Amino acid sequence: MSDDDLDLKSLSDADLVEQMHDDLYDGLKEEIEEGVNILLERGWAPYTILTDALVEGMRIVGIDFRDGILFVPEVLKSANAMKGGMKILRPLLAETGAPRAGKMVIGTVKGDIHDIGKNLVTMMMEGAGFEVIDLGINNPVENYLAALEEHEPDILGMSALLTTTMPYMKVVIDTMKEKGIRDDYVVMVGGAPLNQEFATAVGADAYCADAAITVETAKELMKRLHNLRGAAGANAA
Numbered sequence: 425m426s427d428d429d430l431d432l433k434s435l436s437d438a439d440l441v442e443q444m445h446d447d448l449y450d451g452l453k454e455e456i457e458e459g460v461n462i463l464l465e466r467g468w469a470p471y472t473i474l475t476d477a478l479v480e481g482m483r484i485v486g487i488d489f490r491d492g493i494l495f496v497p498e499v500l501k502s503a504n505a506m507k508g509g510m511k512i513l514r515p516l517l518a519e520t521g522a523p524r525a526g527k528m529v530i531g532t533v534k535g536d537i538h539d540i541g542k543n544l545v546t547m548m549m550e551g552a553g554f555e556v557i558d559l560g561i562n563n564p565v566e567n568y569l570a571a572l573e574e575h576e577p578d579i580l581g582m583s584a585l586l587t588t589t590m591p592y593m594k595v596v597i598d599t600m601k602e603k604g605i606r607d608d609y610v611v612m613v614g615g616a617p618l619n620q621e622f623a624t625a626v627g628a629d630a631y632c633a634d635a636a637i638t639v640e641t642a643k644e645l646m647k648r649l650h651n652l653r654g655a656a657g658a659n660a661a
C-alpha cells in the first residue's frame with residue numbers, strides 16, 4: 425500500500441504516532457490534522473498529543489535539519505504541518521475555565537523568525553489560565569516596551585532560537601533597567617540555545633526549558649509576586 429492509501433484510523437496508537445512523526449517530517453499538514461483528530465477521538469489528552477506526536481516529531485526534524493539532511497523549504501513544510509495540528513489543540517488546551525492566573529506579553533526577539541516554540545508556550549500558558557499577548561516574531565525593543573505600557577502584564581516572555589539573536593534579550597532587559605521599569609515585571613526567557621547560566625547573565629528572572637516548565641515557573645513566580653505585592657500593600661497601610 426502506498427502512503428496515499430494508508431488508512432490512519434486502522435493503525436494502533438503507537439503506529440499512528442510513529443506515522444505522524446513521518447508525516448510531520450514530510451510536511452503533510454492534512455495527515456497531521458487527521459492524526460490529531462483520531463487521537464482525540466481515541467481519548468488522548470491534548471497535551472499528550474502535543475508532546476508525543478507533534479513536539480517529538482519536530483525534534484526529529486530538527487536533528488536532520490542540523491545534520492544537513494533537511495533544508496529550509498522542507499522544514500517550513502514541517503512547521504506548517506505542525507501548526508495545523510496545534511490549531512486543533514489550541515482551544516482544547518485553553519479550555520480549562522481556570523481563573524486568570526496572570527498576564528504575559530511574549531514575543532520572539534529581533535532578527536529571529538522562529539515561532540513554533542513560542543506559540544506552544546502561548547498555548548500552554550493560556551491553557552493554565554494566563555492571559556497572553558503574543559507579539560509574534562522579529563521584535564525590536566520598542567515593541568516590547570510599547571506592549572508593556574499598553575497591556576501592563578505581570579510577565580514579559582522572550583523567545584530566541586538562534587545563538588546570534590539570543591543576546592538581544594540583554595538589550596531588552598538593559599533598556600528596561602535604563603527606563604527604571606525592570607523590576608515592575610517578571611522576565612522569563614526560553615529557546616533551544618539558552619540555558620540557566622545565560623538567563624542569569626542577561627538579568628532574566630527565569631530560564632524556561634520547555635512549555636510545561638514555563639507554566640510551572642510562571643505560577644511559582646506569580647505566587648511570589650502576589651506575596652510581594654501583599655507585603656508592599658501592608659507596609660503602605
Ligand code: B1M
Nearest residue numbers: 486490537538539540541581583586587614615616634635
Ligand atoms: Co531554524 N534553526 N533557522 N528554522 N530551526 C534552528 C534553531 C537550528 C538549531 C537548526 C540546526 O541547525 N540544528 C539553527 C540554529 C543554530 C544556531 O543558532 N546555533 C537554525 C538556523 C541556523 C536557521 C536559519 C539561520 C537557517 C538558514 O536560513 N540558513 C534560519 C534563521 C531565520 C531567522 O530566524 N532569521 C532558520 C529558519 C527556520 C525555518 C523558517 C525554516 C523554521 C522556523 C519556522 C517557524 O518557527 N515558524 C526553522 C525551524 C523549524 C527550526 C528547527 C528545526 C525547529 C525549531 C522548533 O520549532 N522546535 C530548529 C532546530 C531545533 O531547535 N531542534 C532550528 C520545536 C519547538 C517546540 O521547540 O523552539 O526550542 P523550541 O521551543 C521550546 C523551548 O525552547 C521553550 O519552550 C518551547 C516549547 O517546549 N521555549 C520557551 C521557546 N521559546 C520560549 C519562550 C519562553 C519560554 C520557553 O518565554 C517565557
